[in-house]
Amino acid sequence: MGFFGKIKEALKKTRANVAQKLRQLFLKNKIGDAFYEELEEILISSDVSVRTAEDVVEQVKEEAIGAKIKDEAFVTDLLKDILEDTLNEAPVPTIEYPCVMMFVGVNGVGKTTTIGKVANYFVRQRKTVTVAAADTFRAAAIDQLGIWADRAKVRIVKHEEGSDPSAVVFDAVTSAKAKKTDVLLIDTAGRLHVKDNLMNELKKMDRVVAREFPEARFYKFLVLDATTGQNAYSQARVFKEAVSLDGIVLTKLDGTAKGGFVFSLCGELKVPVVFAGVGEKIDDLELFDAEQFVEGFF
Amino acid sequence: MALFASLSERLNHIFSKLTKRGKLTELEIKTAMREVRVALLEADVNLKVVKSFIAEVSEKAVGQKVLESLNPAQQVIKIVNDELIALMGSGNAKLEVSPKPPTVIMMCGLQGAGKTTMCAKLAVQLKKQGKHPLLVACDIYRPAAIDQLKVVGGKAGAEVFEKGTQDPVKTAKEAVEYAKKMGYDTVVIDTAGRLHIDEKLMLELENITKAVSVTEILLTVDAMTGQDAVNVAETFNARLNVTGVILTKLDGDTRGGACLSIKAVTGKPIKFVGVGEKLGDLEPFYPDRMASRILGMGDVLSLIEKAQEAVTEQQAKEMERKMRENAFTLTDYLTQFETLKKMGGAGALMSMLPGAGKLKIRESDLDEKKMERTRAIILSMTPKERENPQIIGSSRKRRIALGSGTSVQEVNQLLKQFEQTKLLMKQMKGGKRRMPF
Numbered sequence: 001m002g003f004f005g006k007i008k009e010a011l012k013k014t015r016a017n018v019a020q021k022l023r024q025l026f027l028k029n030k031i032g033d034a035f036y037e038e039l040e041e042i043l044i045s046s047d048v049s050v051r052t053a054e055d056v057v058e059q060v061k062e063e064a065i066g067a068k069i070k071d072e073a074f075v076t077d078l079l080k081d082i083l084e085d086t087l088n089e090a091p092v093p094t095i096e097y098p099c100v101m102m103f104v105g106v107n108g109v110g111k112t113t114t115i116g117k118v119a120n121y122f123v124r125q126r127k128t129v130t131v132a133a134a135d136t137f138r139a140a141a142i143d144q145l146g147i148w149a150d151r152a153k154v155r156i157v158k159h160e161e162g163s164d165p166s167a168v169v170f171d172a173v174t175s176a177k178a179k180k181t182d183v184l185l186i187d188t189a190g191r192l193h194v195k196d197n198l199m200n201e202l203k204k205m206d207r208v209v210a211r212e213f214p215e216a217r218f219y220k221f222l223v224l225d226a227t228t229g230q231n232a233y234s235q236a237r238v239f240k241e242a243v244s245l246d247g248i249v250l251t252k253l254d255g256t257a258k259g260g261f262v263f264s265l266c267g268e269l270k271v272p273v274v275f276a277g278v279g280e281k282i283d284d285l286e287l288f289d290a291e292q293f294v295e296g297f298f
Numbered sequence: 299m300a301l302f303a304s305l306s307e308r309l310n311h312i313f314s315k316l317t318k319r320g321k322l323t324e325l326e327i328k329t330a331m332r333e334v335r336v337a338l339l340e341a342d343v344n345l346k347v348v349k350s351f352i353a354e355v356s357e358k359a360v361g362q363k364v365l366e367s368l369n370p371a372q373q374v375i376k377i378v379n380d381e382l383i384a385l386m387g388s389g390n391a392k393l394e395v396s397p398k399p400p401t402v403i404m405m406c407g408l409q410g411a412g413k414t415t416m417c418a419k420l421a422v423q424l425k426k427q428g429k430h431p432l433l434v435a436c437d438i439y440r441p442a443a444i445d446q447l448k449v450v451g452g453k454a455g456a457e458v459f460e461k462g463t464q465d466p467v468k469t470a471k472e473a474v475e476y477a478k479k480m481g482y483d484t485v486v487i488d489t490a491g492r493l494h495i496d497e498k499l500m501l502e503l504e505n506i507t508k509a510v511s512v513t514e515i516l517l518t519v520d521a522m523t524g525q526d527a528v529n530v531a532e533t534f535n536a537r538l539n540v541t542g543v544i545l546t547k548l549d550g551d552t553r554g555g556a557c558l559s560i561k562a563v564t565g566k567p568i569k570f571v572g573v574g575e576k577l578g579d580l581e582p583f584y585p586d587r588m589a590s591r592i593l594g595m596g597d598v599l600s601l602i603e604k605a606q607e608a609v610t611e612q613q614a615k616e617m618e619r620k621m622r623e624n625a626f627t628l629t630d631y632l633t634q635f636e637t638l639k640k641m642g643g644a645g646a647l648m649s650m651l652p653g654a655g656k657l658k659i660r661e662s663d664l665d666e667k668k669m670e671r672t673r674a675i676i677l678s679m680t681p682k683e684r685e686n687p688q689i690i691g692s693s694r695k696r697r698i699a700l701g702s703g704t705s706v707q708e709v710n711q712l713l714k715q716f717e718q719t720k721l722l723m724k725q726m727k728g729g730k731r732r733m734p735f
Binding site: 045137139252255 | 336341342344409410440443446448450494495527529530550553555556
């Protein structure tokens, strides 16, 4: 299986489904308004926002009409290209070391699992990794991260449940500096973006890293569940305002949800998708590739 | 709970346009329905569900009744409202109780939906009803899931039955035996999150239902779920014949359209909604109230019910009199704060009021620490000052600030806030925020 094979694999179910629908459309061999409407609906059913779906389809329509082409392959390629361009509007940041990566998001999107996988990813690249258990709120979250740290064979910095997450971050940074760790991964508690007090807590952690470890590159990743609908946009917008975001980790792509909301995130908020989670095992993580992602859609 | 706020604002906007146009034409209904379609899709209602909804509503709206009506906007709102209620089912579904105890409740759902937390919330709820629940840890896959259930179970004051990573089917069976022996009347089984397309794990759930006699199979769904909610609900329902649905994380700003979709495709009642991280943050689901909420009428009924739990009737009457006579004082303000705390915080409460979505109350304005400071300030006032805040001059303010360990600015802020509250009450009483019908 190729490097991005897993994304493709994970989206196979999606692909079969959408491709079948699309093929049906193309076989009608007549591109009328109904065709474009159905095209739009396929996108909407994949959680692409109504506005993005309308815009993209409008673009395809204009170009297809302009070129007087009714060929199904042409229209497919055109749509893929436009979608891919949208995903590439925000460039993926290059990783420089030493670095700190903080993972944020609402409850239950898979932050802790993602950190386990990302830790493993960097270990495989022969980097030294430390994880910080700054989710001191959810019951047994620290234990959960501890198990992942064991699996990935990396160090963990942790305090008691209920302690101040910023203090955990402070200790983790101190420890990472002293041990010259390449990558420090910070797990944070799931928080709904509408809870101001919890968002302030996050901002504090953000400030602690920036202040205590200025020599490290600091990346902040929003973890989003592919099963989510349009609320993903609201999450991304608010988390971006609070701590600025360097990228998105799209999890649970091994289900039937398509995660189509990422088009508006990349297009409008200019936040790139960096990693994709495709399963529960430690190596079920891929670097996100726009071409493969779009390819997998059809 | 900002539930459906955006959708209701959207529909309000659409219908305020209709109101301005006076009588409805077919074309106008079509235009309105196009916007309803977008609003519902943006709210994550499944496309298929939206389509049938629009078709039904349009059919009814384009009929004579609307065209002949004196107030077309009200008619359309009523039709949309009725259809939303019909879609979400009617009545309030309670938990079934098995005639042969123990009643066994099995939770199921995708990863991260909130099953484990919900188990503890259910335990709290059941205990409130005088039941003796036993929680069973059958999530043997996610690291530390058993520990998590033990911790939240402990907080709920419920015993947790666990057999480590033993086969969940066996654990479930043993748990029910144990419950019988120990006299637990309700068994809540926590299961691992799983994808609906994971054959092996779906089979495991089926096997649990074969091994023990399950009264309730509750599908737990994240309220933020998008279009896929339909696939998830359809598959779980087809495999397990679920008895009900629990929606979680409704305290976010999701429009929660998933609940419409799930109800539409499974026909199964939504039994509870999770509205916060605290174990008491569990509410029953009322389709009619939810529909009113979608239409921006607020959840007045739910508010009344909550208030009844926390306030005695006498207190409520007294408060109502004071609101009516505009005799609301800082002492009442203090009582209000304490009542609010009992009712789950001001944010939850305000969002249930009609038109409160427009007030843009931020969580930070209502946080608990601030409430504590407010309390301290009011307690540092003399009874006379509390009744007559107008007499509080700058020297009194300094004394109050000193006495409460706050600053003069904070005292000023509180007094201003109090005046605004009084004003708000006056407006509500005056019916400025009149309900649509």
